[in-house]
Amino acid sequence: MGKPTKVTNSIRALRFANDEMTQADLADRVGVTRQTIIAIEQGRYSPSLEMAFQVARAFSVPLDEVFRYPENNE
Numbered sequence: 001m002g003k004p005t006k007v008t009n010s011i012r013a014l015r016f017a018n019d020e021m022t023q024a025d026l027a028d029r030v031g032v033t034r035q036t037i038i039a040i041e042q043g044r045y046s047p048s049l050e051m052a053f054q055v056a057r058a059f060s061v062p063l064d065e066v067f068r069y070p071e072n073n074e
Contacts, residue, residue, distance in 0.1 A: 006069060006070055007043070007046045007067055007068070007069050008043060008067070008068045008069075008070075009040065009041065009043070009066055009067050009068070010065065010066055010068075011026070011037070011040065011041045011055065011066060012041055014059045014061070014065075014066065018059060023037045023038055023041070024037075026055070026058055029054075029058040030051060030054045030055055030058060031054070032051065040055070052066070052067055055067075
């Protein structure tokens with residue numbers, strides 16, 4: 001894969017806040033592999049916009065509670 005993405009996320013914290021949801025459980029809900037969830041969680045892969053919304057929906061939170069993109073001055 002290329003260089004790490006600048007997009008950060010709170011997937012790990014959200015999984016633990018939701019009855020310690022496993023990466024496999026989240027992957028099943030979103031329709032991707034566990035490896036994809038691991039890569040997103042570790043910041044090695046940026047999901048498509050559609051997948052990002054599906055992840056947020058799995059936690060019943062707004063998109064910006066899951067993913068953040070730094071401002072220009074950060």
